[in-house]
Amino acid sequence: MIHTKDLYFKYPGAAQNTVNGISFDVGAGEIFGLLGPSGSGKSTTQKVLFKLLSGYQGSAQIKGKEITDWGKELYSQIGVGFELPNHYLKLTALENLAFFQSFYDEGLDPMELLKMVGLEKDADKKVGEFSKGMKMRLNFVRSFAHNPEILFLDEPTSGLDPSNSRILKDIILDLKNQGKTILITTHHMEDAEELCDQVAFLSEGEIKKLDSPENLKLEYGKRTLEVRTYGSNEPVIFDLDQLKDDKSFLELVQSGEIKTIHSKEANLNDIFIATTAKK
Amino acid sequence: MKKLYTLIKNDLKLIVRDKTLLSFLLLPPVLIIAFKFLTPILVETAPILEEYRVIIGMFASIQTAIMFGFVTSFLILDEKDENVMNVIRILPISGFYFILYRLLFATVFSSIAAYAMITLSDIAHPGNLEAILLAILYGMTAPTISLAISTYAKNKVEGMAYFKGIDLLLMLPIASFFVGSSLSMVFSILPTYWVFHFYETSYNDAPAFEFFAVGFCFFGILISLLLFQFRKRVFGR
Ligand SMILES: Nc1ncnc2c1ncn2[C@@H]1O[C@H](COP(=O)(O)OP(=O)(O)OP(=O)(O)O)[C@@H](O)[C@H]1O
Ligand SMILES: [Mg+2]
Numbered sequence: 001m002i003h004t005k006d007l008y009f010k011y012p013g014a015a016q017n018t019v020n021g022i023s024f025d026v027g028a029g030e031i032f033g034l035l036g037p038s039g040s041g042k043s044t045t046q047k048v049l050f051k052l053l054s055g056y057q058g059s060a061q062i063k064g065k066e067i068t069d070w071g072k073e074l075y076s077q078i079g080v081g082f083e084l085p086n087h088y089l090k091l092t093a094l095e096n097l098a099f100f101q102s103f104y105d106e107g108l109d110p111m112e113l114l115k116m117v118g119l120e121k122d123a124d125k126k127v128g129e130f131s132k133g134m135k136m137r138l139n140f141v142r143s144f145a146h147n148p149e150i151l152f153l154d155e156p157t158s159g160l161d162p163s164n165s166r167i168l169k170d171i172i173l174d175l176k177n178q179g180k181t182i183l184i185t186t187h188h189m190e191d192a193e194e195l196c197d198q199v200a201f202l203s204e205g206e207i208k209k210l211d212s213p214e215n216l217k218l219e220y221g222k223r224t225l226e227v228r229t230y231g232s233n234e235p236v237i238f239d240l241d242q243l244k245d246d247k248s249f250l251e252l253v254q255s256g257e258i259k260t261i262h263s264k265e266a267n268l269n270d271i272f273i274a275t276t277a278k279k
Numbered sequence: 280m281k282k283l284y285t286l287i288k289n290d291l292k293l294i295v296r297d298k299t300l301l302s303f304l305l306l307p308p309v310l311i312i313a314f315k316f317l318t319p320i321l322v323e324t325a326p327i328l329e330e331y332r333v334i335i336g337m338f339a340s341i342q343t344a345i346m347f348g349f350v351t352s353f354l355i356l357d358e359k360d361e362n363v364m365n366v367i368r369i370l371p372i373s374g375f376y377f378i379l380y381r382l383l384f385a386t387v388f389s390s391i392a393a394y395a396m397i398t399l400s401d402i403a404h405p406g407n408l409e410a411i412l413l414a415i416l417y418g419m420t421a422p423t424i425s426l427a428i429s430t431y432a433k434n435k436v437e438g439m440a441y442f443k444g445i446d447l448l449l450m451l452p453i454a455s456f457f458v459g460s461s462l463s464m465v466f467s468i469l470p471t472y473w474v475f476h477f478y479e480t481s482y483n484d485a486p487a488f489e490f491f492a493v494g495f496c497f498f499g500i501l502i503s504l505l506l507f508q509f510r511k512r513v514f515g516r
Contacts, residue, residue: 050369075371086362090296091289102285103370126296142366 001150001181002026002049006058009041009048018044020205021058026198031172031182033192035268036202037276042185043083045202046152049183050080062150076104081143083154083185085135089128093119093138096127097145104146113141116171118164132159140168144175151175153184157191169195189268193217199268203276213268220274221265225249229257282372286380293354300350307343307392314339315400333482334453336396336403337475341449344393344417347385348424349442354381355429355513356438364513374514382422390418405481412491413481416474419498420449423470426505430512470497 002025009019018041026032034042047053049060051067051074060067062074087096097110114120117137127135140156156172157165165188172195176182186192192199193213200210209216223240229252238249240263252258266274294300318335322328328335355378358364367374394414398404405413424445432438452472455463456479466472473494480487 052365052368072371072373075369078369080366080369082362082365084362086366088289088293088357088363089361090293090357095292099285099289100366100370103282103372 001028001030001063002032002183003061003064004045004049004059007045007048007060008057009044009053009055011044011053012055016205018205019048019056022200022202022205022207024198024200024207024210026181026183028181029176029179030197031176031184031195033196033199034183034185034202035187035189035192035199035272038187040202040276041205042202043154044205046080046154046183046185050074050078050152076106076146077148078150078152079143079146079148081140081151081153081156083158085132085139087127087130087135087138090126092124092126093130094123096138097142100142101145106147108145108147110145113145114138117141117167133161133164136160137164137168140171144180149180151180151182153182155186156184157186157188165191189272193268201272201275203278208275209271216271217265217267219266220271221263224264226262226264227252228259228261229255230259231257282376283380286377287384290354290381293357294350297353300353303346303350306346307396310339310343311392311396311400314396314402318400318402333403333405333479334456336400336405336482337453337478338450339400339402340393340396340413340417340478341420341471341474342446343396344389344420345424345442345446345449347389347392348421349428351381351385351421351425352428352432352442353435353438355425356432356435359429359513360434368514375510378509382425385421385425386418389421390414393417403478403482405478406484406486409477409481409486412488413474413478416477416491416494416498419495419502420471422502423498423505426502426509430505430509470494470501473497 005023007019007022008017010017020041022045024032034045036042044053048056049062049067051070056067062070063077088099091099093114094110097113101107101110111120111123114123117140119134119137122130122134127138130138136156136159140153143153144151153172157168160168169191172182172184184195196213198210198212199216200207202208211219225238225240225243226235227238228235236252238246243249294304314335322332358367364374367377391414394410397410397413404410424442427445428438428441432441448469449471452466452469452475455466455472455475473490477487477490477494480490
């Protein structure tokens with residue numbers, strides 16, 4: 001659904017490429033996560049893909065068609081959830097949704113959309129009086145209000161409290177179940193791990209690592225087990241592969257002294273730091 | 280057509296909910312009434328002004344015409360400020376449609392307002408055809424102002440400053456009637472020079488249509504250049 005090959009982009013007047021030869025593929029019904037430090041080019045990559053920025057090099061395709069060959073009809077196929085809230089502040093939430101929806105042939109019920117993210121009570125409130133999180137939730141539902149096949153979400157959970165963030169993630173998973181293809185950027189590695197089929201770590205416009213979260217966690221993790229006991233402040237470390245023959249481990253289990261047990265596969269936070277660190 | 284209706288409805292909401300924009304929108308009829316009633320009183324108290332009727336007419340008409348340009352430019356500035364411009368750019372219709380329709384409306388309303396000022400206020404009547412032609416020229420100030428402000432001003436505070444500056448520039452050629460003929464031509468680098476001189480010659484029953492022609496082309500070229508700049512700077516990236 002989304003395909004890039006050796007994609008380069010340079011802002012007019014900038015000294016260096018902001019997107020520096022990236023290649024990736026997002027299949028139908030997949031969630032693809034673009035991760036990476038602030039300023040690494042995540043939003044820029046998205047903007048190139050939905051044609052807000054022009055003048056790229058290499059190939060970028062949506063549904064098998066090069067971006068430059070798409071006209072305005074592209075925008076019926078895709079939905080965009082911007083990084084920063086953008087609404088008419090003098091219009092109400094409902095008016096905002098209805099206004100933008102009127103330019104599409106298809107549309108979900110605006111009130112239903114507001115309900116999904118807990119904004120039904122604020123439907124008739126001017127968006128100028130919304131908090132940041134409320135604006136972001138409105139941004140989010142607007143992105144798929146015209147029921148597009150492909151979604152670009154730029155930090156959809158930023159500025160949200162844990163419960164609202166949970167609600168959003170459930171909606172994203174639900175959209176995936178409906179068969180939507182989603183390109184998402186986020187700084188929350190837990191979210192990426194939970195949502196994404198594949199993640200790419202971007203640093204200075206280059207993809208440093210691309211794989212599924214499961215594979216990455218194994219690749220970067222240590223095959224060890226860390227056990228903490230009531231008796232000691234120091235954890236005891238065991239080798240996972242030797243565990244079944246490890247007498248001291250079995251004794252520890254039977255002793256009833258165990259406080260916590262953790263296998264030490266890497267989490268995406270560690271991988272983020274390891275892959276995107278600047279040399 | 281349905282989309283046009285949606286756009287108009289939306290813009291009206293945006294204007295009505297903004298005190299500044301609403302008052303600027305309502306200013307033209309207020310100005311027309313004020314000039315209609317105040318000019319005779321003014322001329323009576325200071326009879327010398329009788330000779331300057333056409334100057335008062337120029338001034339009154341330009342002040343009336345510019346308001347719609349201002350309103351349009353502020354609608355666009357708001358969209359830039361609130362980042363809505365990005366959403367407009369990813370709609371399945373051309374974002375330019377948004378802008379062009381507003382420019383067209385602003386031009387039409389400015390023309391009507393200027394025409395009303397010229398013909399209804401009895402300050403200085405230039406003749407029927409001339410009044411229509413003048414109204415067209417005055418109307419062309421609207422897209423000029425809208426585009427200049429919305430392209431170059433970064434925010435509404437800057438926009439207001441630009442508006443005052445542009446207002447002053449547009450009025451400046453009135454000075455050409457008070458200086459010697461050699462110096463007068465200096466003001467011809469401003470488009471309203473041609474408007475005002477067309478007004479003046481028409482009022483004195485010797486309409487010089489070349490003033491109209493040059494003014495019309497001047498505004499036409501200016502608007503095209505500004506449209507090009509707007510496209511590049513606001514829609515460009
Ligand atoms: N309009 C612009 N003109 C010039 N340079 C820009 C522009 N927008 C972004 N950049 C530069 O491009 C680089 C990448 O920016 P981008 O917004 O893509 O980062 P990001 O990965 O989305 O960061 P964040 O996580 O903070 O959102 C930055 O160095 C930024 O300064
Ligand atoms: Mg970003």
